[in-house]
Amino acid sequence: MISVEEALKIVLANQHETTVSEVPLLSSVGRILAENIYADRDFPPFNRVAMDGLAFCFDEVDLQKIAIENIQFAGEAQKTLQDISKGIEVMTGAILPLGCDTVLRYEDFNIQQDGKVKFACISIPNEEIKKGQNVHLQGSDRKAEEVLLQKGIKISPAEIAVMATVGKSIVKVQNTPKIALISTGDELVDIEETPLAYQIRTSNAYMLAAALQQIGVAATTFHLIDEEKVLYQKLKEIIESYDILLLSGGVSAGKKDFVPAILTDLGLEKLFHKVAQKPGKPMWFGKTKAGKIIFALPGNPVSTFLCFCKYVLPTLNSEIKHEEVILDKEIIFKPDLTYFVPVKTYFEAGKMMAKPFLGSGSADFANLTDCDGFVELPAEKQVFKAGEIFGFVRFR
Amino acid sequence: MISVEEALKIVLANQHETTVSEVPLLSSVGRILAENIYADRDFPPFNRVAMDGLAFCFDEVDLQKIAIENIQFAGEAQKTLQDISKGIEVMTGAILPLGCDTVLRYEDFNIQQDGKVKFACISIPNEEIKKGQNVHLQGSDRKAEEVLLQKGIKISPAEIAVMATVGKSIVKVQNTPKIALISTGDELVDIEETPLAYQIRTSNAYMLAAALQQIGVAATTFHLIDEEKVLYQKLKEIIESYDILLLSGGVSAGKKDFVPAILTDLGLEKLFHKVAQKPGKPMWFGKTKAGKIIFALPGNPVSTFLCFCKYVLPTLNSEIKHEEVILDKEIIFKPDLTYFVPVKTYFEAGKMMAKPFLGSGSADFANLTDCDGFVELPAEKQVFKAGEIFGFVRFR
Numbered sequence: 114m115i116s117v118e119e120a121l122k123i124v125l126a127n128q129h130e131t132t133v134s135e136v137p138l139l140s141s142v143g144r145i146l147a148e149n150i151y152a153d154r155d156f157p158p159f160n161r162v163a164m165d166g167l168a169f170c171f172d173e174v175d176l177q178k179i180a181i182e183n184i185q186f187a188g189e190a191q192k193t194l195q196d197i198s199k200g201i202e203v204m205t206g207a208i209l210p211l212g213c214d215t216v217l218r219y220e221d222f223n224i225q226q227d228g229k230v231k232f233a234c235i236s237i238p239n240e241e242i243k244k245g246q247n248v249h250l251q252g253s254d255r256k257a258e259e260v261l262l263q264k265g266i267k268i269s270p271a272e273i274a275v276m277a278t279v280g281k282s283i284v285k286v287q288n289t290p291k292i293a294l295i296s297t298g299d300e301l302v303d304i305e306e307t308p309l310a311y312q313i314r315t316s317n318a319y320m321l322a323a324a325l326q327q328i329g330v331a332a333t334t335f336h337l338i339d340e341e342k343v344l345y346q347k348l349k350e351i352i353e354s355y356d357i358l359l360l361s362g363g364v365s366a367g368k369k370d371f372v373p374a375i376l377t378d379l380g381l382e383k384l385f386h387k388v389a390q391k392p393g394k395p396m397w398f399g400k401t402k403a404g405k406i407i408f409a410l411p412g413n414p415v416s417t418f419l420c421f422c423k424y425v426l427p428t429l430n431s432e433i434k435h436e437e438v439i440l441d442k443e444i445i446f447k448p449d450l451t452y453f454v455p456v457k458t459y460f461e462a463g464k465m466m467a468k469p470f471l472g473s474g475s476a477d478f479a480n481l482t483d484c485d486g487f488v489e490l491p492a493e494k495q496v497f498k499a500g501e502i503f504g505f506v507r508f509r
Numbered sequence: 510m511i512s513v514e515e516a517l518k519i520v521l522a523n524q525h526e527t528t529v530s531e532v533p534l535l536s537s538v539g540r541i542l543a544e545n546i547y548a549d550r551d552f553p554p555f556n557r558v559a560m561d562g563l564a565f566c567f568d569e570v571d572l573q574k575i576a577i578e579n580i581q582f583a584g585e586a587q588k589t590l591q592d593i594s595k596g597i598e599v600m601t602g603a604i605l606p607l608g609c610d611t612v613l614r615y616e617d618f619n620i621q622q623d624g625k626v627k628f629a630c631i632s633i634p635n636e637e638i639k640k641g642q643n644v645h646l647q648g649s650d651r652k653a654e655e656v657l658l659q660k661g662i663k664i665s666p667a668e669i670a671v672m673a674t675v676g677k678s679i680v681k682v683q684n685t686p687k688i689a690l691i692s693t694g695d696e697l698v699d700i701e702e703t704p705l706a707y708q709i710r711t712s713n714a715y716m717l718a719a720a721l722q723q724i725g726v727a728a729t730t731f732h733l734i735d736e737e738k739v740l741y742q743k744l745k746e747i748i749e750s751y752d753i754l755l756l757s758g759g760v761s762a763g764k765k766d767f768v769p770a771i772l773t774d775l776g777l778e779k780l781f782h783k784v785a786q787k788p789g790k791p792m793w794f795g796k797t798k799a800g801k802i803i804f805a806l807p808g809n810p811v812s813t814f815l816c817f818c819k820y821v822l823p824t825l826n827s828e829i830k831h832e833e834v835i836l837d838k839e840i841i842f843k844p845d846l847t848y849f850v851p852v853k854t855y856f857e858a859g860k861m862m863a864k865p866f867l868g869s870g871s872a873d874f875a876n877l878t879d880c881d882g883f884v885e886l887p888a889e890k891q892v893f894k895a896g897e898i899f900g901f902v903r904f905r
Contacts, residue, residue, distance in 0.1 A: 138700065156873075158704070159706060166762075187695055188696035188735075190706075206696045254875050269723075270904070271716070271877035273712075273716050274715060274716035277700045277712040278712045281700070282700050282701050299585075300584035300602045310586075311584065311585065313553070313602075316669075317670070323535060323538040323665075326535065366615045460831060460832060463834070463835050463898030465861055473645060476559065477552075479651050482657070508667070
């Protein structure tokens, strides 16, 4: 039996290698970027007017009253200041007219007409006007050819905006793996059936399919009965057609827990079986010679979900977000196992507190609907006091 | 000009009323539940074996050595203990045999054969065995007919598991609104074009479309030129066909900022224009008589995104998650405005710290790729010290 830390390390060191595709920009959100994105020109690409108002040359004008000689709209070619003692009206997003270096907001002056000439009569003290104000200087955010986005990041709306700006209408992303979700357990019937007294409806495959769908990964679901020959034959077929298999059930000490032995018979390399954790102790992880990855997760729904969030998601998301919470109530847990307890987080005086929902163990998944993650209580301790800080595995 | 708190209150009080649809279970993830979900039977529906091992009647057996008379698999009809001094091997997920009340794990006994009879020879002290252990009692998690999920919640994988278990193959959800994303600004060209020196490529519509896509809401994008007649005519048409309009640009003090006047001309009720915030001060919000909602957001990308995350997302998500962060560096900001600063959060001794990225203001969206949200610095203060606690608007 290995520790949670070792298990995660092994999982991360044995990931499915994905290929790369080119997709339209908007299809890339949520995916892993497979190329560096460079600035095609400076950010901003020109000295950009940042406020609607009046542009002028700070050192050359009378800061009380400035004659207006022209107007520069956004989207127009750059105009030139003809008389350096005058100004040009400018709109946000416009290129700053040649000869100007400073912009005063409309809020800070009134326009008066004096014969044919319009004047800006400034209503704020001189010392409140700074040379260069309200001008977003060319290249001040990023320089042309700078790397804006690094290969390997997860693409969110902010990255979409950056790629739009540099004209990336087609983006290279990692392909998502083909995933098979396989539940086992003879007590399970499909959700459309009415279970007999000793049966329950299947829920793990739906839960994992939903979680994968949320990160844009499609999965095919299978249900296999607990019969050695059937399991062997079906798993052999499924492994051929998928990149990653997520099994739930059949990995523990039961007389029909055939999964680990069959995976070995199928020639898979076992990378670990059993992790010093509760729930999810019987978890099995391995791979084929061709690099296909198999997670065989315990079948109790809370165990399945914890193992999925802790081990499977980080390999698909390409990121592990480290979060910490403060336990709001003492928990005592004696076994030498890392204990993952469903919690509901809330903020109190700037601290993210976690309220534990101990419930009735790893089959009590109704509990999860009140929670937003698991607190991770380390194996080395037995008493976890209110106010102590622990790791957090978020699932919502 | 109203405060951020008032603006949010008005937005939340004037939401688009959505209709209800029935969708297949897996299509409901990320959507808003439009019916209560009840337990069809007890959770668990029978006294459920929680560990592979031996079931027996605690008060009737010799806790050293127990004869085994039968085996009960998961998915089999309930068996009955014939001899109350004996036990039945049981598998996780099975119904507990009639006459038994306690389960001992395989790890805690060895099986020995004595002639034709198999015995469990128990390897742990009597006092470590508790009556009723490893049995997940019928109805201990939830009772039949109890409300499991309340109408109005957002559906995540945990809720999918619960609905699968009660056989909800078809689920009532709120329909997502039809959204039009409309950018304005004559300086903008499409992402496939090469901009001239004074032009930039459009990015807001892509950023917002990506953000909507992540929550499962489809949007149609439009770009309109800054010309009064065109704006009036096009907006009139678009309002007819969509539930919510998100405009970006054209709402400030510029000479071509026609949007607020045109929206009024179109007969919309203005609910507010200008919010005491930076960025995003010129934001306009209103509705039509038919209850269609219009957000006219400022066009600078950081302003657009902040307004979207702070005001638009909560109306689509049906939830506002209150989060707090601790500023890690002093910020001084004098104007009487709520100041939203892009930050990168990290954990330090159980506290969620926020590192500000001041950048060069509301056009510096390259900045956002380093950040995961905005810290919300209230208008009443001017000095925001390192170590102080403020609200957090997460965008990643």
